[in-house]
Amino acid sequence: MIETSSVIEKVVLAGLITQQQDERQAREYLDELEFLADTAGATVLKKFMQRIDRPHPVTFVGQGKLQEIAEYVKVSEADTVIFDDELTPTQLRNIERALECKVIDRTNLILDIFARRAQTAHAKTQVELAQYQYLLPRLTRMWTHLERQRGGIGMRGPGETQIETDRRIILDKIAKLKEQLKKIDKQKATQRQNRGKMIRVALVGYTNVGKSTIMNMLSKSEVFAENKLFATLDTTVRKVVVENLPFLLADTVGFIRKLPHDLVESFKSTLDEVRESDILVHVVDISHPGFEEQVEVVQRTLKEIDAADKPVVYLFNKIDAFTYVEKDDDDLTPSTKENMSLEDWKNSWMGKNNSPSLFISARYKTNVESFKSFLYDEVKKLHVQRFPFNDFLFEIPGTEEDEEW
Numbered sequence: 556m557i558e559t560s561s562v563i564e565k566v567v568l569a570g571l572i573t574q575q576q577d578e579r580q581a582r583e584y585l586d587e588l589e590f591l592a593d594t595a596g597a598t599v600l601k602k603f604m605q606r607i608d609r610p611h612p613v614t615f616v617g618q619g620k621l622q623e624i625a626e627y628v629k630v631s632e633a634d635t636v637i638f639d640d641e642l643t644p645t646q647l648r649n650i651e652r653a654l655e656c657k658v659i660d661r662t663n664l665i666l667d668i669f670a671r672r673a674q675t676a677h678a679k680t681q682v683e684l685a686q687y688q689y690l691l692p693r694l695t696r697m698w699t700h701l702e703r704q705r706g707g708i709g710m711r712g713p714g715e716t717q718i719e720t721d722r723r724i725i726l727d728k729i730a731k732l733k734e735q736l737k738k739i740d741k742q743k744a745t746q747r748q749n750r751g752k753m754i755r756v757a758l759v760g761y762t763n764v765g766k767s768t769i770m771n772m773l774s775k776s777e778v779f780a781e782n783k784l785f786a787t788l789d790t791t792v793r794k795v796v797v798e799n800l801p802f803l804l805a806d807t808v809g810f811i812r813k814l815p816h817d818l819v820e821s822f823k824s825t826l827d828e829v830r831e832s833d834i835l836v837h838v839v840d841i842s843h844p845g846f847e848e849q850v851e852v853v854q855r856t857l858k859e860i861d862a863a864d865k866p867v868v869y870l871f872n873k874i875d876a877f878t879y880v881e882k883d884d885d886d887l888t889p890s891t892k893e894n895m896s897l898e899d900w901k902n903s904w905m906g907k908n909n910s911p912s913l914f915i916s917a918r919y920k921t922n923v924e925s926f927k928s929f930l931y932d933e934v935k936k937l938h939v940q941r942f943p944f945n946d947f948l949f950e951i952p953g954t955e956e957d958e959e960w
Contacts, residue, residue, distance in 0.1 A: 566597045567628060569616060570639035572606040581639075583845050584812065588639045588661060590763075595668050600631050614653065615646045625654050637664055640813065644693045662689060662815040669818065677739050684732040687725050688817040694718050694725075743827070752941060753794075754802040754934045757829045759857065760838035761849040762809025765872040768917045769838060770806040773797075773927070790828050797931045800938065805832065810856045812848075819859065826860045833937050835865045836930075841900065841914065842876035867910045868933070870926065871900070875916040 568588050572581045581604055589599045605620045614621050615638055624636060635657045642650070642660040651658045659667075666686050673679045758766040774793035795804045805828045829835065837853060839846050850869075857863045877897050895903070901914060913929060915922040 564597045564634040565600050565632065566592055566635045566637055567601050567603065567624065567631070567633045568592065568599060568637050568639065569603045569605075569620075569624060571610060571616065572604060573609055578606075580845075580848075584639050587812070588637060588664075591661070591664050591668065592637060595664060595671070597635070600633055601627060603627075610640065611646075612643075613645065614649050615640070615642060621650065621653050628654055628656050635659060637661070641815070647693065661813055662818075665811070665815055666818065677736075677743075680732055680735050680739065682818075684729060684736065685815065685817040685820075687729050687732070688820075689815065691722065691725050691729075694721055754834075754937050754941070755805065755828075755832040756795075756802055756834045756836060756930070756934065757805040757807060757832035758836050758838055759807055759829060759853060760809060761840065761846075761853055762811050764809065764838045764840040764843075764849075765917050766806050766809065766838050769836075769870070769872065770804065772917055772920070772923065774804055792828065797927050797934070800931055800934055802934045802938075805829070810853050812852050814856065819856070826862070829857070829865075830860060830862045832862075832865060834933055835862070835867045837867050837869050839869060839871045840873050841871040841897070842873040842878070866933075868929070869910055869912040871912065871914045872917050874914050874921060875919050 568585055570581050570585045570588065572578050576584070585602050585604065589602070592599050603616075603620065603624050605616050607617060611617060616624070627633070628636060633656060636650070636654055636659075638650075638658070638660045640660060641662045642658070647658055647660075666682065666689060669678075669682045670686065673682045758770060760766055770791065770793065774795045790808065791806045793804050793806075794801055807826070807829055835857070837850070839850055843849065854863065857865075874897060879896055897914065901912065911929065913922070913926050915926050917923065
């Protein structure tokens with residue numbers, strides 16, 4: 556796997572307000588980028604934001620903003636500047652020249668976090684594949700130190716030769732990693748077949764919404780849970796028994812906005828646990844101000860991995876952290892999302908979705924028994940369909956395994 560630094564870096568963040576991304580969204584994305592940087596072990600010094608119609612094709616931000624960032628980087632002695640969108644090789648090269656420091660983008664940061672968090676051989680292989688696929692078109696930037704000062708005849712030196720050599724090396728590595736993943740995927744498929752026909756439930760959702768906490772609560776296991784993005788990378792499968800009814804419960808990695816395409820492609824095969832589930836429990840952080848957009852991100856990702864047709868239960872978590880601004884009785888201005896109470900959200904989601912909606916606090920066990928009862932009823936319906944002549948008061952061989960996402 557490509558090595559990642561363990562040194563705490565001082566970083567600066569940069570994002571854009573564009574026609575496709577208003578100021579509220581831009582600030583929320585930068586806040587999330589700060590959370591990502593914190594997860595990677597960096598210290599954020601300052602955030603820069605610019606209003607522009609679309610990203611500049613050469614420098615991403617405008618020349619004036621780029622100069623402003625360069626001056627701050629020099630004064631603050633920042634190590635790295637992180638941009639909240641994927642940068643092209645040309646943009647990376649030009650920005651690095653202007654800032655004279657390391658420059659990475661959101662994709663690179665997420666790949667770095669995955670590389671740090673990957674524990675199993677499968678996860679490490681998938682992350683390494685995504686890293687090399689991201690690196691391949693950016694090799695020219697890696698070899699700028701070999702460029703000659705002047706172009707023209709006789710000036711095409713070892714830089715180009717080295718780039719072509721490295722490109723072949725990386726293409727060979729990518730091919731080998733893909734072969735390794737094919738072998739591992741066959742092993743995982745065999746494992747899933749060996750579990751028999753037990754009903755499968757998968758927890759899905761945005762990163763850091765509390766899926767692992769819910770998994771621990773239902774399965775009485777110790778799946779790692781932390782207030783960090785991508786605390787869980789490996790899909791964990793446990794046998795759960797509610798009353799007298801056993802089923803399999805899978806905890807999957809959280810999704811996120813602007814998830815790198817190469818990462819989705821590399822990990823797509825291991826999301827079979829989601830695709831083969833009978834019920835999806837879509838966990839949502841109701842306390843997050845942008846939770847509706849997070850729901851849309853998860854829905855789009857499920858569609859991308861061909862799992863959008865599964866029965867879905869919306870489980871709104873963290874009601875203990877939910878807050879809203881109550882309007883005065885004489886306030887005639889239209890209500891906004893910030894003015895909606897928890898009861899308003901319940902009525903709204905139950906009204907506009909055909910899927911069931913439940914509201915809990917996994918941390919304080921609020922409404923958890925209602926959730927268990929509902930899950931029991933849903934699993935029982937499927938169980939009776941699958942085993943019409945069987946009484947499900949029996950022992951099914953348990954399963955307890957961790958699989959890489």
